Every structure is written in structure tokens, then in C-alpha cells.
Amino acid sequence: MEEDILYEAANLKDVIHDPTVARLVINKDKIVSSNIIKGMEIFPEEIKDGVKVKLVVKEGEIIEKPIHLCFGITEENAVQNIVIDADIEKNASVSLLAHCVFPLAKDILHKMDAKIHVGENAHYSYFEKHIHSKNGGVRVLPKTIVSLDSGARFKTEFELIKGRVGLIDIDIETKCLENSIMEVTSRINGTDEDKILIKETGYLIGENSRGVLTSRVALRDNAKAEIFNKIVATGAHSRGHVDCKEIVQDNAQASAIPIVEVKNSTAHVTHEASIGSVDSKQLETLMSRGLTEDAAVELIIQGLLS
Amino acid sequence: MDILKIENLTLSFNGKNILSNLNLKITEGIIHAIIGPNGAGKSTLASTIMGLEGFRNFEGEIYFKNQPLKGLGVYERARLGITLGWQEPARYEGLKVSQFIKASSKNKDKDSIIEAFNIVGIDYYEYHSRAVDKSLSGGERKKIELASIVAMQPSLVILDEPDSGIDIASLKNIFAAIKYLHEKDATIILITHSLEVLKQAEFAYLLCNGTILDEGKVSKIRKYFEGKCMPCPHKNIPLLSEIGKGV
Numbered sequence: 050m051e052e053d054i055l056y057e058a059a060n061l062k063d064v065i066h067d068p069t070v071a072r073l074v075i076n077k078d079k080i081v082s083s084n085i086i087k088g089m090e091i092f093p094e095e096i097k098d099g100v101k102v103k104l105v106v107k108e109g110e111i112i113e114k115p116i117h118l119c120f121g122i123t124e125e126n127a128v129q130n131i132v133i134d135a136d137i138e139k140n141a142s143v144s145l146l147a148h149c150v151f152p153l154a155k156d157i158l159h160k161m162d163a164k165i166h167v168g169e170n171a172h173y174s175y176f177e178k179h180i181h182s183k184n185g186g187v188r189v190l191p192k193t194i195v196s197l198d199s200g201a202r203f204k205t206e207f208e209l210i211k212g213r214v215g216l217i218d219i220d221i222e223t224k225c226l227e228n229s230i231m232e233v234t235s236r237i238n239g240t241d242e243d244k245i246l247i248k249e250t251g252y253l254i255g256e257n258s259r260g261v262l263t264s265r266v267a268l269r270d271n272a273k274a275e276i277f278n279k280i281v282a283t284g285a286h287s288r289g290h291v292d293c294k295e296i297v298q299d300n301a302q303a304s305a306i307p308i309v310e311v312k313n314s315t316a317h318v319t320h321e322a323s324i325g326s327v328d329s330k331q332l333e334t335l336m337s338r339g340l341t342e343d344a345a346v347e348l349i350i351q352g353l354l355s
Numbered sequence: 356m357d358i359l360k361i362e363n364l365t366l367s368f369n370g371k372n373i374l375s376n377l378n379l380k381i382t383e384g385i386i387h388a389i390i391g392p393n394g395a396g397k398s399t400l401a402s403t404i405m406g407l408e409g410f411r412n413f414e415g416e417i418y419f420k421n422q423p424l425k426g427l428g429v430y431e432r433a434r435l436g437i438t439l440g441w442q443e444p445a446r447y448e449g450l451k452v453s454q455f456i457k458a459s460s461k462n463k464d465k466d467s468i469i470e471a472f473n474i475v476g477i478d479y480y481e482y483h484s485r486a487v488d489k490s491l492s493g494g495e496r497k498k499i500e501l502a503s504i505v506a507m508q509p510s511l512v513i514l515d516e517p518d519s520g521i522d523i524a525s526l527k528n529i530f531a532a533i534k535y536l537h538e539k540d541a542t543i544i545l546i547t548h549s550l551e552v553l554k555q556a557e558f559a560y561l562l563c564n565g566t567i568l569d570e571g572k573v574s575k576i577r578k579y580f581e582g583k584c585m586p587c588p589h590k591n592i593p594l595l596s597e598i599g600k601g602v
């Protein structure tokens with residue numbers, strides 16, 4: 050089957066036959082496999098060059114095993130538009146594991162537009178892992194708008210450390226009502242001519258809302274990264290933190306612009322950003338244990354991106 | 356046999372000699388100590404033997420098993436069997452304790468890794484998946500650093516202030532690991548200004564103002580901790596209280 054290459058690359062072979070695991074597998078603009086379990090609903094619709102999905106997790110439902118999503122393209126050249134509208138109802142809990150797999154990519158454009166609503170005291174965690182070809186011919190443009198009701202928890206991680214990045218332009222914006230918590234993390238490894246743009250914004254609107262924006266980027270060769278992290282705290286006693294670390298080698302270039310705005314005197318937002326080459330003490334410690342410089346750098350970067 | 360021989364070693368930063376005309380010999384299989392007050396040049400000497408960046412441009416020569424080390428980088432010296440335990444071990448981001456120890460380890464099998472944990476008194480199951488980062492205490496990092504050295508099976512180990520940041524209970528673990536390395540035929544250089552650490556050694560050097568002022572059995576050199584210091588011929592007379600610091 051054509052999709053085997055996707056399952057293989059994303060390590061999904063076992064999951065795909067497990068009836069207790071919810072899943073949705075999309076190859077370019079076709080739904081090739083799905084499984085829906087109790088407590089949730091998926092309404093997929095094929096659109097031009099893509100798929101639109103509405104996902105609902107019903108009030109109070111706890112989905113034990115992560116829902117597996119796979120957005121793949123088995124062709125070399127293609128456009129894929131994914132539109133997601135997720136509604137996690139009150140007191141529900143779910144985690145999603147999404148694999149974006151473009152193993153043969155030469156010229157691929159993957160666009161994602163996601164709207165996520167996490168209801169009162171609901172939990173939503175989303176882990177998106179990208180597996181790209183070694184060619185670099187991928188452009189990934191994910192745009193996500195998240196709204197968290199009171200007491201909601203939202204955690205998202207974006208990982209692109211296998212294959213070439215190509216161009217990635219992440220834009221995620223989260224609004225947090227009282228007592229809600231957001232955690233947004235990106236981990237990206239750029240090489241060659243890769244270009245990485247990350248824009249993460251968090252609005253801590255409600256009282257006691259909390260948010261952390263974390264970026265970890267490693268760059269080599271001629272790769273470039275620009276990272277904008279912004280937290281705006283208006284809620285009383287809200288707490289925010291921006292944390293950006295980039296390791297830059299060769300001719301790579303990076304910039305980090307953390308913006309923190311506090312509009313309530315009881316709120317508190319901090320930020321830390323570091324950009325630079327591999328720490329020399331870390332490097333020399335590993336080399337003094339017999340690792341070559343390359344092996345030591347590799348291990349340090351692997352740690353940073355883990 | 357002398358595993359390490361340093362002849363007329365001089366190292367300067369911005370025209371100022373940090374190590375000047377330093378000579379010493381380290382006998383294979385023996386635990387040595389280098390003591391001296393703060394700022395004497397102990398860490399500089401350790402960095403120069405290991406060949407760290409910025410410490411390779413020295414005058415004189417350092418021989419390891421009769422091979423001159425001048426011109427060799429850290430990796431090459433490590434491959435010869437030399438390693439260094441930092442006074443302040445590095446902190447990483449995300450790197451797991453077991454990955455760190457495995458990377459250093461001569462034998463990559465799980466049993467060897469677990470043994471290295473055991474020797475420094477760190478519980479494998481509690482620590483292996485933790486990160487070697489700021490979440491570890493100074494003492495934990497020192498022990499993990501030592502575990503990676505144990506796993507490496509080096510022939511010459513330089514430990515820069517192995518007791519710094521270590522509580523009394525953990526000090527036993529550190530000493531046990533030193534004993535283990537010694538039994539495995541490693542030659543050890545303990546850099547210290549602590550009498551407790553000095554007592555682990557057999558032979559010692561007194562380093563002051565970048566040069567060796569005295570050497571001998573520990574029973575003799577330990578007198579510097581007891582205030583029986585001979586007059587220092589240098590201009591910066593070390594404070595006895597400094598030599599005795601950490602006791």
C-alpha cells in the first residue's frame with residue numbers, strides 16, 4: 050500500500066491496527082484510514098488540495114490513549130491544506146499525536162490552519178512531529194489560534210529534527226482565561242539553507258492564568274532562524290515565561306525577539322534568551338572523555354532538542 | 356615509571372605568568388595531590404595538562420608516557436588516556452545522565468553503565484533519565500562527572516577540587532570512586548586545598564604562585580595545613596589561612 054511508507058517513517062505500524070486507538074490518516078487530500086472511539090467525534094471533509102477536520106471531544110470524556118493523526122504526502126511535489134477545528138468540551142481530556150510525513154518531498158507546501166477551543170477545566174495536549182525528506186523541498190506553514198476557558202490546560206509541542214526543514218513558518222496565538230495554563234514548545238534542527246520563522250504569542254487575560262513559551266533551535270551551515278515570542282499579561286496574578294535557546298554554528302544566523310508586556314501590576318512575566326555556539330565547557334568535557342568534537346556537538350544538540 | 360613529566364612549564368595570560376617554570380613528575384599508579392592556596396594556578400595547571408582551549412600555548416613541555424603533548428587537542432589527549440574532572444562540572448540542557456555516562460564509557464553495555472553509577476553511589480533507576488542540568492545539585496553533578504570518568508577507564512585522571520560542593524556523606528562516595536580508579540590502575544592527581552582530600556594521596560606537591568615550592572610524602576606536605584609552612588620565596592606570600600581553607 051502506498052501509505053506504508055508513511056506508517057514506516059512515522060513508526061505507526063502497530064498503532065494503525067489497534068482498535069482502541071483513535072486515528073485519522075490523510076495522504077495529501079484523501080482520508081486513507083480512520084478509527085473513531087467512544088467519547089469523540091471526527092467530521093472529516095475533503096476540500097481542494099486538502100482535508101478539513103472537525104474534532105469534538107465530548108463533555109467530561111477522558112480519552113485514555115493518544116489520538117493519532119498522520120498528515121502525509123507520498124508524492125514528490127504537492128500542496129496540502131489541512132484545516133482543523135477542535136473543540137474539547139468542558140472537563141474532557143485528550144492528547145493528540147500528529148505525524149507530518151513527507152519522505153520523498155522535492156517541492157511540497159503543507160499549510161495548516163487550526164482553531165482550538167479548550168473548554169472549562171478541559172485538558173488538551175498536542176504533539177506534532179515532522180519527518181521530512183533530506184532534500185529540503187518542504188514549506189510548512191502552520192497557523193494556530195487557541196482559546197482556553199477557565200481552568201483549561203493546553204500543551205503543544207512542535208518537533209522537526211528529522212530530515213531537512215526547508216522553510217517553516219509557525220504562527221501560534223493563545224488566549225488564556227482565568228486559571229488556565231498554556232505551554233507552547235518548538236524544537237527545530239536547521240541545516241543547509243533552511244529557514245525557520247517562529248512566532249508564538251500568549252495573552253494571559255484571566256486572573257491566575259499561566260503561560261510558558263519555549264523555543265529550542267539548532268542551526269548549522271547557512272540556516273537562518275527568527276524567533277518572536279510574545280507574552281502579554283493583563284490578568285491579575287498571571288504568570289508568564291519566555292525561554293528561547295539557539296545553538297548556532299558555521300554560517301548560520303539567528304535572532305530572538307522576546308517581548309513581554311505587563312498591564313497589571315500583580316502580574317509577572319520573565320524571559321531568557323541565549324544564542325551562541327556550543328558551550329565550550331560542555332564541549333571540552335565530552336572531548337576529555339574521548340568524544341571527537343563532532344560527536345560532542347551532536348550529543349549536545351541532541352540534548353537541547355530532546 | 357613517570358606517566359607524566361612536566362618540564363619548565365610556563366604559561367602566561369596578557370604578559371603575566373600564571374605558571375612559571377614549573378617542574379613535576381607523576382609516578383604511574385600512585386595517587387598524587389597538588390595543593391596550594393586560591394589563585395596559585397592549580398586549575399590552570401589542570402587545564403594545561405588537559406589541553407583546553409586557551410591553555411595550549413605554553414613554553415616548556417609536558418610528556419605523557421614520554422610523548423610530548425604540545426600541539427595536541429583535548430580529544431587527542433583523552434584518546435591517550437588523560438581526563439579531567441572539572442572543579443565546576445558543566446551543565447547541559449536536556450542531556451540525560453545515562454546518555455552522558457554512556458558517551459564517556461569505554462563499554463557501552465547497560466551493566467557497565469549501571470556499575471559506574473553504583474561506584475559513585477548514584478542510584479541508576481532514580482537518576483538515569485534525569486537531565487545533567489541545573490536541576491541537579493552541585494554534589495550530584497560532581498558525582499555524575501566522576502561516574503563518567505570511572506566509565507571511561509582512563510589511565511591518568513586529574514580531579515580539580517573533587518570535594519567542592521560535596522556534603523560529608525557524598526564525600527565518602529567520591530573517595531570510594533577514587534579508590535576504585537586507583538585499583539583499576541589509573542594514576543590520579545587530586546587538586547585540592549582540603550586536608551581530607553590530601554590524605555587520600557601518597558605523594559604531594561605544593562603549588563604557589565604558579566610554581567612548585569615543595570614536594571614529598573603526604574605526611575610531610577600536610578604540615579602546610581598545620582601552619583608549618585616554610586617561608587615563601589615569592590612576593591605574593593600565600594596566606595596560611597588560605598592554604599588551610601577547606602580543612
Ligand SMILES: Nc1ncnc2c1ncn2[C@@H]1O[C@H](COP(=O)(O)OP(=O)(O)O)[C@@H](O)[C@H]1O
Nearest residue numbers: 368373391392393394395396397398399400409
Ligand atoms: N583565562 C584566564 N585569563 C587570565 N587570568 C587567568 C585566567 N584563568 C586564571 N587566571 C588567573 O590565574 C591565576 C590562577 O588561577 P587558577 O588556576 O584558577 O587558581 P587555583 O585553581 O589555584 O585557585 C589567578 O590569578 C587567576 O585570576
Ligand SMILES: [Mg+2]
Nearest residue numbers: 397398399442
Ligand atoms: Mg581552581
